[in-house]
Amino acid sequence: MEAKLAQSLQFSITCIDSEKMVRKPSGLLLFSPRASDQKRLQVHISSHLQPTRTASWHKPAALKVSCSYKNFPDSILKSGSFPASFDEAMILKNKSEEIEPYLNGRCIYLVGMMGSGKTTIGRILSEVLGYSFFDCDTLIEHTVGGTSVAEIFKLHGESFFRDNETEVLQKLSLMHRLVVSTGGGAVIRPINWKYMQKGFSVWLDVPLEALARRIAAIGTESRPLLHHDSGDAYAKAFNRLSTLLEERGEAYANADARVSLENIASKLGYIDVCNLTPTVIAIEALEQIESFLKK
Numbered sequence: 264m265e266a267k268l269a270q271s272l273q274f275s276i277t278c279i280d281s282e283k284m285v286r287k288p289s290g291l292l293l294f295s296p297r298a299s300d301q302k303r304l305q306v307h308i309s310s311h312l313q314p315t316r317t318a319s320w321h322k323p324a325a326l327k328v329s330c331s332y333k334n335f336p337d338s339i340l341k342s343g344s345f346p347a348s349f350d351e352a353m354i355l356k357n358k359s360e361e362i363e364p365y366l367n368g369r370c371i372y373l374v375g376m377m378g379s380g381k382t383t384i385g386r387i388l389s390e391v392l393g394y395s396f397f398d399c400d401t402l403i404e405h406t407v408g409g410t411s412v413a414e415i416f417k418l419h420g421e422s423f424f425r426d427n428e429t430e431v432l433q434k435l436s437l438m439h440r441l442v443v444s445t446g447g448g449a450v451i452r453p454i455n456w457k458y459m460q461k462g463f464s465v466w467l468d469v470p471l472e473a474l475a476r477r478i479a480a481i482g483t484e485s486r487p488l489l490h491h492d493s494g495d496a497y498a499k500a501f502n503r504l505s506t507l508l509e510e511r512g513e514a515y516a517n518a519d520a521r522v523s524l525e526n527i528a529s530k531l532g533y534i535d536v537c538n539l540t541p542t543v544i545a546i547e548a549l550e551q552i553e554s555f556l557k558k
């Protein structure tokens with residue numbers, strides 16, 4: 264899919280007719296929240312429903328539902344090595360059906376530091392919303408003849424990479440019904456915001472410690488700005504990421520919506536953000552988009 268888009272980016276842009284593709288939500292879900300919230304919620308999802316905060320995802324609920332696991336795409340129940348609970352998957356599906364009509368086909372751009380989960384969360388969001396998913400880095404790699412991001416940095420330098428990044432964002436901004444995982448540095452050029460403002464931008468705000476843990480676990484081969492040959496992987500990643508975050512913090516805050524993992528963890532009573540599954544984070548992203556839409 265991304266290969267195909269990369270080709271179309273080079274020749275012509277195929278604009279997707281969002282009107283024809285809008286999904287009509289339907290279904291009936293019955294939620295029985297636990298003792299802490301005795302109020303029984305009946306959530307009718309109909310095409311006339313206003314986007315309201317109906318079932319709150321942060322209260323794991325005993326669910327009486329009219330569907331089964333078969334109703335969920337694989338990516339929701341299992342994103343990489345992160346299995347989602349049935350409750351989480353149900354709430355995500357519910358929330359996505361609720362807000363999808365109000366997006367009017369506008370794209371969602373995920374921004375955030377390297378390792379913040381833009382690709383992981385982006386794939387989940389695209390699946391539940393019935394959108395296509397694109398990763399800017401992958402599109403840039405295709406545009407530059409299949410050269411990896413690391414090689415592009417090495418052979419042509421960062422500003423060449425940034426020019427390609429801007430070009431890809433400009434072309435994506437002409438399209439509809441996409442979830443786009445941008446590169447961590449896309450926020451530094453004001454022109455990129457002009458393109459992203461055609462849709463909704465969502466900042467995945469992940470604490471530095473968690474980012475450094477993730478980067479140390481997966482390595483820095485594909486992330487040239489973090490690459491190092493030796494030394495303590497966690498400490499190196501932490502130091503480099505913290506410098507980058509100082510430079511970019513304000514730029515990320517330009518996003519329409521912010522998904523703070525610290526805020527989600529505190530709502531759920533978790534001490535560490537590493538307990539948050541991608542599905543829970545995707546639900547919060549939809550809730551934050553919904554709040555933005557209501558402004």
Ligand SMILES: Nc1ncnc2c1ncn2[C@@H]1O[C@H](COP(=O)(O)OP(=O)(O)O)[C@@H](O)[C@H]1O
Nearest residue numbers: 376377378379380381382383477481539540541
């Ligand atoms: N909620 C999460 N908890 C733990 N690890 C995560 C979570 N989300 C993503 N990851 C892991 O972090 C790494 C970076 O995620 P990725 O989605 O590639 O980030 P980005 O696209 O922002 O660089 C991957 O190994 C991914 O599996």
Ligand SMILES: O=C(O)C1=C[C@@H](OP(=O)(O)O)[C@@H](O)[C@H](O)C1
Nearest residue numbers: 376377378400446447448486487
């Ligand atoms: O933060 C950055 O400047 C970069 C982030 C990377 O993308 P991810 O955020 O997807 O890792 C990639 O675009 C490039 O290595 C530069």
